[in-house]
Amino acid sequence: MPDAPGRLLATYRIDAPAGEIRARAEALAVEQSVEMPLAAIADERVRGEVVARVEDVRAVEGAHEVVLALAADTTGFEASQLANMLFGNCSLQPEVSLVDVAFPPDYSRAFRGPRFGLSGIRALVHAQGRPLTCTALKPQGAPVADLARLARTFALAGLDVVKDDHGIADQAYGRFAERVPAVQRAIDEANRETGGHTVYAPTFSGGPEALRAQARIARDCGVRMALVAPMLVGLPAFVSLQAELAGPVMAHPAFAGGRIAAPLLLGKLFRLLGADATIFPNHGGRFSYSRETCLAIAQAARAPWDGIAPCLPVPAGGMTVERVPEMRADYGEDVMLLIGGGLLSAGERLAERTRAFVAAAAA
Amino acid sequence: MPDAPGRLLATYRIDAPAGEIRARAEALAVEQSVEMPLAAIADERVRGEVVARVEDVRAVEGAHEVVLALAADTTGFEASQLANMLFGNCSLQPEVSLVDVAFPPDYSRAFRGPRFGLSGIRALVHAQGRPLTCTALKPQGAPVADLARLARTFALAGLDVVKDDHGIADQAYGRFAERVPAVQRAIDEANRETGGHTVYAPTFSGGPEALRAQARIARDCGVRMALVAPMLVGLPAFVSLQAELAGPVMAHPAFAGGRIAAPLLLGKLFRLLGADATIFPNHGGRFSYSRETCLAIAQAARAPWDGIAPCLPVPAGGMTVERVPEMRADYGEDVMLLIGGGLLSAGERLAERTRAFVAAAAA
Numbered sequence: 001m002p003d004a005p006g007r008l009l010a011t012y013r014i015d016a017p018a019g020e021i022r023a024r025a026e027a028l029a030v031e032q033s034v035e036m037p038l039a040a041i042a043d044e045r046v047r048g049e050v051v052a053r054v055e056d057v058r059a060v061e062g063a064h065e066v067v068l069a070l071a072a073d074t075t076g077f078e079a080s081q082l083a084n085m086l087f088g089n090c091s092l093q094p095e096v097s098l099v100d101v102a103f104p105p106d107y108s109r110a111f112r113g114p115r116f117g118l119s120g121i122r123a124l125v126h127a128q129g130r131p132l133t134c135t136a137l138k139p140q141g142a143p144v145a146d147l148a149r150l151a152r153t154f155a156l157a158g159l160d161v162v163k164d165d166h167g168i169a170d171q172a173y174g175r176f177a178e179r180v181p182a183v184q185r186a187i188d189e190a191n192r193e194t195g196g197h198t199v200y201a202p203t204f205s206g207g208p209e210a211l212r213a214q215a216r217i218a219r220d221c222g223v224r225m226a227l228v229a230p231m232l233v234g235l236p237a238f239v240s241l242q243a244e245l246a247g248p249v250m251a252h253p254a255f256a257g258g259r260i261a262a263p264l265l266l267g268k269l270f271r272l273l274g275a276d277a278t279i280f281p282n283h284g285g286r287f288s289y290s291r292e293t294c295l296a297i298a299q300a301a302r303a304p305w306d307g308i309a310p311c312l313p314v315p316a317g318g319m320t321v322e323r324v325p326e327m328r329a330d331y332g333e334d335v336m337l338l339i340g341g342g343l344l345s346a347g348e349r350l351a352e353r354t355r356a357f358v359a360a361a362a363a
Numbered sequence: 364m365p366d367a368p369g370r371l372l373a374t375y376r377i378d379a380p381a382g383e384i385r386a387r388a389e390a391l392a393v394e395q396s397v398e399m400p401l402a403a404i405a406d407e408r409v410r411g412e413v414v415a416r417v418e419d420v421r422a423v424e425g426a427h428e429v430v431l432a433l434a435a436d437t438t439g440f441e442a443s444q445l446a447n448m449l450f451g452n453c454s455l456q457p458e459v460s461l462v463d464v465a466f467p468p469d470y471s472r473a474f475r476g477p478r479f480g481l482s483g484i485r486a487l488v489h490a491q492g493r494p495l496t497c498t499a500l501k502p503q504g505a506p507v508a509d510l511a512r513l514a515r516t517f518a519l520a521g522l523d524v525v526k527d528d529h530g531i532a533d534q535a536y537g538r539f540a541e542r543v544p545a546v547q548r549a550i551d552e553a554n555r556e557t558g559g560h561t562v563y564a565p566t567f568s569g570g571p572e573a574l575r576a577q578a579r580i581a582r583d584c585g586v587r588m589a590l591v592a593p594m595l596v597g598l599p600a601f602v603s604l605q606a607e608l609a610g611p612v613m614a615h616p617a618f619a620g621g622r623i624a625a626p627l628l629l630g631k632l633f634r635l636l637g638a639d640a641t642i643f644p645n646h647g648g649r650f651s652y653s654r655e656t657c658l659a660i661a662q663a664a665r666a667p668w669d670g671i672a673p674c675l676p677v678p679a680g681g682m683t684v685e686r687v688p689e690m691r692a693d694y695g696e697d698v699m700l701l702i703g704g705g706l707l708s709a710g711e712r713l714a715e716r717t718r719a720f721v722a723a724a725a726a
Contacts, residue, residue: 034502036704050504073535080568080595081532088617092650139397141413169444172436205443207599208571232443234597236570254451258621287455341399
């Protein structure tokens with residue numbers, strides 16, 4: 001087995017005293033590969049080609065960064081095992097965080113990346129040269145007819161994408177099989193009236209059988225986009241589902257917080273695993289991500305990557321129409337602005353505020 | 364819709380100043396249910412029956428604990444949506460941790476819990492009135508014949524369960540389809556020679572198609588136990604897979620670290636979702652869980668729970684034969700002791716040390 005498949009360079013932050021950091025790094029290399037005493041490994045090939053290597057140890061503010069070279073073969077070129085080798089056992093070690101991963105040149109070929117990506121979503125909604133606009137149907141528990149009416153209002157106002165709230169799933173008060181066709185019909189009707197191209201992205205959730213059934217229902221009623229939380233359905237299920245979807249998939253960050261850096265997980269990894277768009281909590285809203293972190297997520301989503309299409313960044317989480325100019329200045333035009341509660345709080349002036357959002361993004 | 368399905372009482376720890384904690388708790392209740400301004404919800408039923416309620420706010424050391432009552436219906440009685448409502452968005456808020464959940468009386472009926480559980484595993488390996496013993500086949504990358512030979516040594520020594528290392532998946536150097544039947548054959552042969560009942564638990568990993576294929580291969584060659592990391596394959600895929608397995612499933616904690624308390628996630632939730640056994644990093648090994656946390660995990664796994672069978676706790680992570688008496692004192696007899704590297708480091712005296720482990724557990 002040659003070393004040809006290469007190694008992933010994974011950067012970890014470790015909180016450990018300087019005097020212990022080299023030993024701690026070596027222990028992490030063992031933990032994230034063979035997980036056994038090296039002295040007990042007789043096989044030279046395993047020691048040389050399977051055990052992770054410490055490539056670098058450097059002091060950073062208040063901690064150390066350690067770069068491990070993980071043998072690509074150990075990841076099985078599959079999503080769950082990739083996550084396992086990057087952060088499986090050390091997720092249980094609170095002093096360790098995963099900061100970034102550099103993949104060897106051919107690694108991304110094992111994964112497809114976005115099938116549609118940023119440009120595919122633009123084409124779908126017929127929007128060029130401006131930020132895209134998105135909102136969410138809320139609240140869960142509202143009668144299906146109310147959600148459909150809400151979707152119609154949004155579509156008439158000219159939003160590009162209307163997604164389900166991430167809390168909407170297949171619940172007793174709004175079964176996927178009833179709700180999704182009703183909302184899609186409402187949007188289709190509005191599109192016919194306006195000549196517009198609003199797209200609906202319902203939430204897909206549950207186990208493999210449920211996801212397949214939802215994909216069939218969605219295809220049958222003309223749904224052309226999907227909302228999925230990869231960390232809730234599981235990374236490999238997120239990948240598998242894509243083959244059953246007629247259009248792009250938008251990743252939701254629910255359950256994705258933790259000690260994997262957000263630019264790596266929400267930007268780079270979700271993109272590698274096929275996210276055409278990735279939602280993240282923008283700074284200054286209900287979440288505490290810094291502006292720097294948010295820009296890094298957008299950068300990871302859109303940066304050139306051999307053979308992997310750009311993914312559309314979608315800042316969200318308490319945004320308002322007033323912040324549209326600032327968000328454009330931050331992210332440029334290749335972005336989708338998601339305003340949920342900030343539209344709904346307009347109450348009876350919902351249509352008006354939605355049109356203002358659309359106008360601000362088109363300005 | 365009556366309130367009959369009840370509410371889940373979820374306890375969160377929030378790091379916020381005392382003067383802000385009530386508002387922070389109310390905001391969390393909204394975040395984890397309807398995720399929109401309450402003033403914009405006209406529907407009285409949604410406000411009364413879908414929005415989460417703050418049930419309690421109390422000061423604890425250095426922070427506050429907040430109890431939210433989450434409407435059971437919002438969880439859709441399904442694993443991914445349960446995780447979403449408990450910790451979806453607030454996983455992105457580093458000041459919030461999930462401490463515990465109390466389920467309403469009928470809630471557990473929606474999930475099966477362990478199909479075999481602690482007593483089912485005892486019956487499978489013919490072991491009563493003593494702790495069970497377990498080890499792991501390592502390292503990944505070793506030739507299949509070497510792993511099979513290792514399994515034979517362990518089975519001849521009388522271990523109850525031989526599992527794959529969690530890093531062993533479906534890799535180029537040891538395909539599941541070749542490796543698992545070879546190891547199962549080696550263990551079957553050893554059992555025939557000794558009259559023993561050693562069981563093999565291979566690692567299942569990957570997407571839904573891969574898991575189904577692995578389950579078929581495993582059934583075909585007589586495998587009677589499985590090792591799965593629920594957080595790697597995804598919680599709903601973990602549930603779905605069980606229908607395809609011939610025997611008990613042991614949950615591995617890889618990728619499960621974070622801000623959900625370990626007793627809740629590795630103990631209570633994995634058990635609710637069907638784990639017959641749950642591996643966790645014992646105190647004093649390579650991981651930093653406290654003794655108190657470890658005992659709480661075992662307690663959550665085994666405590667009486669209406670209609671849900673007890674789950675077998677499996678302390679691991681750097682254990683040694685010398686610690687067997689202490690672990691028995693800690694956990695009692697209803698436990699499976701997992702020693703991996705601590706056996707392998709014996710080198711040429713592997714069989715001897717394994718027999719010492721078996722004897723210590725039987726003493």
